[in-house]
Amino acid sequence: MTKEEILQHLPYAPPFLFVDELEYIDEEKVTGIFTFRADMPCYKGHFKGHPVTPGVLLTEVMAQTGLACLGIYLLKDEVRKQLPTVAMTAAHIDFYLPVAPGETVKAKATKIYFRFNKLKCRVELYNTAGALVCDGTIEGMIIKK
Amino acid sequence: MDKETFIEQLREIVRPYAKNQEALATIDLSTDFIKDLKINSANLVDVILDVEEKYDIVIQNEEMERMLDVQAAFDIVQTKLSEK
Numbered sequence: 001m002t003k004e005e006i007l008q009h010l011p012y013a014p015p016f017l018f019v020d021e022l023e024y025i026d027e028e029k030v031t032g033i034f035t036f037r038a039d040m041p042c043y044k045g046h047f048k049g050h051p052v053t054p055g056v057l058l059t060e061v062m063a064q065t066g067l068a069c070l071g072i073y074l075l076k077d078e079v080r081k082q083l084p085t086v087a088m089t090a091a092h093i094d095f096y097l098p099v100a101p102g103e104t105v106k107a108k109a110t111k112i113y114f115r116f117n118k119l120k121c122r123v124e125l126y127n128t129a130g131a132l133v134c135d136g137t138i139e140g141m142i143i144k145k
Numbered sequence: 146m147d148k149e150t151f152i153e154q155l156r157e158i159v160r161p162y163a164k165n166q167e168a169l170a171t172i173d174l175s176t177d178f179i180k181d182l183k184i185n186s187a188n189l190v191d192v193i194l195d196v197e198e199k200y201d202i203v204i205q206n207e208e209m210e211r212m213l214d215v216q217a218a219f220d221i222v223q224t225k226l227s228e229k
Contacts, residue, residue: 116190118187
């Protein structure tokens with residue numbers, strides 16, 4: 001499955017799509033890129049008069065790259081038939097630097113395991129300058145209907 | 146392996162994941178991982194992976210789906226160990 005196909009299969013749409021492009025993907029790891037446009041509505045309220053990208057959205061970039069994109073890649077043909085229902089089940093993240101409006105971030109995820117419909121990844125997020133913004137582990141499950 | 150030994154070892158495996166620590170104290174063969182110990186389905190996967198590691202066995206998808214209580218876990222681990 002190509003990087004473009006993976007993006008087309010993502011179950012998200014603006015304003016909650018947080019992957020612009022995939023730089024790299026294989027069965028073990030993935031790198032995604034996203035630009036936090038300065039006109040995004042979240043900056044009006046986070047914080048009043050002092051816009052900083054919310055940590056939950058940084059986590060979301062890592063989850064959409066590391067769980068959704070990598071998960072779709074690992075499931076391949078199954079995804080082509082029917083998009084599975086997925087849920088994030090845990091995120092343990094440490095934050096080191098703020099991300100300003102307009103910054104482009106790079107999310108790197110490495111698979112720890114994919115067993116019994118659960119994907120667990122080690123994740124890292126880097127800012128435009130290449131400095132580590134946050135890292136941790138994130139996991140999600142495919143929900144059987 | 147007798148069931149007392151297994152239950153003691155399993156108690157230590159599930160300890161970090163069990164939301165209901167009181168139920169953990171009285172764990173027996175009838176204890177249900179999700180209903181009694183309040184382990185969520187995502188953490189139940191980690192329990193199974195820790196069981197695999199502890200007993201050096203590989204659990205299949207269909208066995209995992211049956212492994213919802215201590216009795217089922219005991220039966221599956223016993224079978225796997227006897228096949229070694």
